Amino acid sequence: MTQRSDDIRAVYELAALTADAAELTAMSGHFEKMFKHLEDLARVPVDGVEPYFVLPLRDLPLMADTANASGVEAGIRRTFVQSAEEFLVVQRVVNRGAGECAEEEE
Amino acid sequence: MELLGKKEIYANIAAHNKALNAYLQVVPETAAQGSAGPLSGVCLGVKDNIAVAGLQLTCGSKFLEGYTAPYTATVVDRLTVAGATVVGKLNMDEFAMGSANTYSAYGDVKNPWDEERVPGGSSGGSAAAVAAKMCDAALGSDTGGSVRQPASYCGLFGYKPTYGVLSRYGLTAFASSLDQIGILARHPGDIRELMQVAAGRDHHDATSIEAPSFAAQGFDPAKIRIGVITEYEKSMSAAVRPAYDRCIKELKAAGATIVPLSFPEYDTVISVYQVIATAEASSNLSRFDGIRYTKRADTKGFRETIAESRGRFFGAEVKRRILLGTWVLSRAYYDSYYLRAAKVRTVILNRWREFFGKVDIVLSPATAGIAFKRAEQPDTFALYLEDIFTIPANLTGMPAIAVPAGTHDRMPVGLQLTADLSRDGMLLDAAGWLEKHFMDFATIERGCRHDTI
Numbered sequence: 001m002t003q004r005s006d007d008i009r010a011v012y013e014l015a016a017l018t019a020d021a022a023e024l025t026a027m028s029g030h031f032e033k034m035f036k037h038l039e040d041l042a043r044v045p046v047d048g049v050e051p052y053f054v055l056p057l058r059d060l061p062l063m064a065d066t067a068n069a070s071g072v073e074a075g076i077r078r079t080f081v082q083s084a085e086e087f088l089v090v091q092r093v094v095n096r097g098a099g100e101c102a103e104e105e106e
Numbered sequence: 107m108e109l110l111g112k113k114e115i116y117a118n119i120a121a122h123n124k125a126l127n128a129y130l131q132v133v134p135e136t137a138a139q140g141s142a143g144p145l146s147g148v149c150l151g152v153k154d155n156i157a158v159a160g161l162q163l164t165c166g167s168k169f170l171e172g173y174t175a176p177y178t179a180t181v182v183d184r185l186t187v188a189g190a191t192v193v194g195k196l197n198m199d200e201f202a203m204g205s206a207n208t209y210s211a212y213g214d215v216k217n218p219w220d221e222e223r224v225p226g227g228s229s230g231g232s233a234a235a236v237a238a239k240m241c242d243a244a245l246g247s248d249t250g251g252s253v254r255q256p257a258s259y260c261g262l263f264g265y266k267p268t269y270g271v272l273s274r275y276g277l278t279a280f281a282s283s284l285d286q287i288g289i290l291a292r293h294p295g296d297i298r299e300l301m302q303v304a305a306g307r308d309h310h311d312a313t314s315i316e317a318p319s320f321a322a323q324g325f326d327p328a329k330i331r332i333g334v335i336t337e338y339e340k341s342m343s344a345a346v347r348p349a350y351d352r353c354i355k356e357l358k359a360a361g362a363t364i365v366p367l368s369f370p371e372y373d374t375v376i377s378v379y380q381v382i383a384t385a386e387a388s389s390n391l392s393r394f395d396g397i398r399y400t401k402r403a404d405t406k407g408f409r410e411t412i413a414e415s416r417g418r419f420f421g422a423e424v425k426r427r428i429l430l431g432t433w434v435l436s437r438a439y440y441d442s443y444y445l446r447a448a449k450v451r452t453v454i455l456n457r458w459r460e461f462f463g464k465v466d467i468v469l470s471p472a473t474a475g476i477a478f479k480r481a482e483q484p485d486t487f488a489l490y491l492e493d494i495f496t497i498p499a500n501l502t503g504m505p506a507i508a509v510p511a512g513t514h515d516r517m518p519v520g521l522q523l524t525a526d527l528s529r530d531g532m533l534l535d536a537a538g539w540l541e542k543h544f545m546d547f548a549t550i551e552r553g554c555r556h557d558t559i
Contacts, residue, residue, distance in 0.1 A: 008429070015388060015432040016395070016409070017425060018417030030426060031433075033487055038377045038443060044450045051448030052455060 004028060107148060107296045109242055112138065115149045115193060118240045126216045128234040130154050131162045132194040143189030145303060150185060151241035153232050154195040155202055156287065157276035158182050165278050166198040166210040166228075169400045169419035179276020180308045181245065181287050188303040193241050197231030200421045201391065202247050202280045204228045205255060205492045206483060209423045214480060217260060219517055223477040226256030229290065233260040236290045243291040243300060249280050250379050251472075251496025253288030254508035258472035258520025261510045263537060264290045265297045268528050269503030270315035272301075273308035281386035282313075284379075284500040294507070294537035298322065301530070318528040325535035328361030333465035337372045341494055343475035349511040349519045350471055356544045357469075365465050371454055375497045376490055378454065381434050381447035382501075388431025391424070423486070451501050458502045462526035467536055470495050472508040472520035495522055505530040507537050511544070 005028050012019050019027070110118075116135045123129050129151070140146055152158055155165040157175035164170045178186075186192060199209040207215040207230025215230040217223040218238040225234045229246025233256035236244050246253040248266040257264020266288040277287055289297045298320050305317035334354065342350060358364055396402040396415025403414040420428070434443035461468055472495060478484070484492075499506035506524040513519060523540075525533040 007433075011429050011433045011436070013413075014436065015428050016392070016413045016416055017420070017428065018413045019425075023422075023425075026422075027426065027429065030486065031430070034380070034430060037487070038381065040374050041377050041381070041443070041446050041450055044371050044374055044453055046446060046449035046453065049449040049452050051445055052451040 004032060107145075107242060107299050108293065109147050110149070110239055111147070112149055112191070115239065115241060118238060119193070122218070122238045122240060125221060126218060126234045126238055126240075127213050128197055128215055128231040128238065128240060129194040130164065130166075130197050130212055130231070133161070133192060138191045138193055140186070140189045140191035143187065145185060145299070146189035148185075148190040148300075149193045149242050150182075150190045151194060151196045151232060151235040151244035152182060152192055153198050153229050153244070153246045155198060155247055155278040155280075156182060156245055157278075158192050158195070161192070161195055163195075163278070164212070165202070166200040166212060167419070167421065167424070168211040169394050169415075171211075171401060173399055175276075177276065179287075180273035180310055181304045182276065184304045185300060190300075196229070196235055196244060196246075198246075199228035199230065199252075200424050201278070201387075202228040202249055202252055202285075203387070203423050203427055205251075205489050206478075206480075207231065207256070208480060208483060209421055211421060217477050217517075219260065219477070220479075222479050222481070223517065224259065224480055224483070226259035226473075226477060228252040229256050229264075229288075232290050233257055233262060233264070236260070236262055236292060243289055243296050246288050246290055247277055247280070248286050248288040248496075248500065249284045249383060250500050251493040253290060254472050254496050254499075254506060254520070254522060255492065257290050257508040258510070258522075259477035259518065261513075261518030261520075262290050262292060262508070263294050263297060263510065263541075264288060264472075264508040264520075265294075265301075265534070265537075266499055266506050267301070267305065267530055268315070268318070268505045270311075270313050271305045271317055271505070271528075271530060273306075273311040273314045275308055275310035275314075279386075279390040281383040282390065283386060284383055286500070294509075294534050294541055297507075298534050298538075301534075315528075319531045320534065321531065322538070323531060323535055325532070325539040326361075327357050327539065330357075330467065330536070331363045331365050331465040332357055333365050333367045333461055333468040335367050335369045335372065335468065335470060337369050338470050338495065341373075341474050342471050345476045345514040346471045346474065346519055349514070350469075350521060353469065353511055353521055353540070353544060360543065367461050367465070367468070369457060369461075369498075371450065371457060372498075373494070374450055375454065375501060376494060378447045378450050378501060379493070379497045380430065380490065381443050382451065384427045384431030385435050385444050386431070388428045388435065391420075391428055394420070426486070454498060455502045458498060458504060458524075459526075466525065466529075466532065468524045470522050470524070472496065472522040476514050476517040476519060499524050503527060505533050507533055509537050509540050511540075
C-alpha cells in the first residue's frame, strides 16, 4: 500500500464517500497522474501575486441594498429579543425533579 | 428570431429524440403554451441543471432521479415571462462534469451529425437538440467550456456571457466562481434577442451585474484589432487549423489588424481549472447527502447513510472531482495547490487584461479538434485537455462565443471569439459579421443529418 493509497482512503472519508477496494485502486492511478500534471502550477512565478478569490472590479451592492438601504438590518435589530451578546450564550439546562422545583419556588 | 414553429419542433422531437437521447423530459405539446411577448413562439430547451418549477431537475445524476424543481431559475423566468415556451429538460454530463456527454446517468447523447460521435459536453443535450431542430435555442451552463465546446462539435453558436450578466439563481452550483448560464443557438441574432430579455441584475444572485448593451452596433473589421495567441498553434489539430487560418485571412482582407499575442501560461489553465473547479465542487456538492432531497441508501447510522448514499449514487467522474477538491483543500495541500492555483488565476487574468489593452477580440479555436467517436473516447485525463481553449474565459469571467467555421471530415469545426468584460454586445456583433461574411452556413445546415430528415 503506497502512501498515496492511504491518502486516498483518508480523502474518501473527508469527502463522505464510501468505496470498495477496486475503486480505491482505480482512483489511485488517476490521482498519481493528476498530481503529476498539477506540478506545472509551480512553473508560474507568483511571488507578490494576490490570490484570485473573488472577481475584482465588482462590489456586491445587493447585500448593501438589502441590509442597509431598505432598512432590513435595522428592522432585524429593532425586533431582536436578545442583545447580540446574549444571543451567543447557550443557556445551561439543569435537570431537576418536580419536587426539587417546588422546593426552589418555595 | 427565425422560429421553427411548435408543430415542427414537436415533430422533430418525435422523430429524433429516441436516437439522440437529447431530452430527458418533454413537456406535452398541449401544455407548452407561451404567453404574449417579444419572445412569443420561441421554443426553448433547458439543460437539466437549471430549475423550472414543476419539471424534473436531475443534473444527469441518479442521485436526483425523480426530483422536481420547486421554483424557476431567474433566466428561465425572464424568458418565459417574455413569451418563450419551455419544451423540455435536456440531457447533460452528471452535475455538468464532462466534455463528451458520456457521463450522464441517463445514457449518452449522440451527435446529430454522426450518431457514432459525441456531441460534446457537458451541455451535450442542449447542443444536439438545437442542431437537430428540436428547439429554437437552448440554455446550457458553462464552467470550463460546457456551452462552447458542444456548440462547436454540433455546428452552432455557443455563448458564455461575462460572469454575472446572467443570474445563476436556479442553476445547480458546480463551481460558483466559474459557472455561467449560456445560450446555444443557430444564429447569433437569436442569442442577442434572448439576452436582451434575460440579462441583468437579480436580487437572488449577489454576483449578478447590470446588463451591458446588447443592441446591434454594427461591426466594421477595419476598426478592429484581432489578437491571435501564438502558443495556441501547438495545440491545434490539422482538423481545425485550416478554418482558423482562413478566418484570419478573411478578417485581414476585410481590413482587420491582426496582432500576435503571447500567453506563456496557456498550458497551466487546465491545472488551475482542475484545482479551483474541484475545490468549489467539493463544497457545493456536499449538499447532496441522501438526507434532504436526494435518493438515500439506508444503512445504520447517520454518517454511514450519507457516505453510502454519496458513494452509491454519484458517478465515477463526479467522485473523482469531489475527491480532488477535498484533497487540494486539505491542510497539507492547500498552500501548494489551492492557494497557488488562485494566484496563477490572477496571473492569467492580468495577462488577458493586458491583451485587451492591445486588441478588441481574441480569436482562437473553440476546440482542439472535431467531435470524436464514442468508441475512440480518450481517457479521462486526456478529456480534461479538451477544454484548453475555453477555460481562460471562465477563469477571467470574460465573455466568449463559439462560432461554426466550416467542416472537416463532414463534421463541424468551431472557432472562438473572446472579448473584454462586459463587451458582450460587440462580441455578438463580431459573431454576426462572421456568420454573414465567413461561414458557409449552407454547408453547416446540410451536414446535420437530423436537420434534413
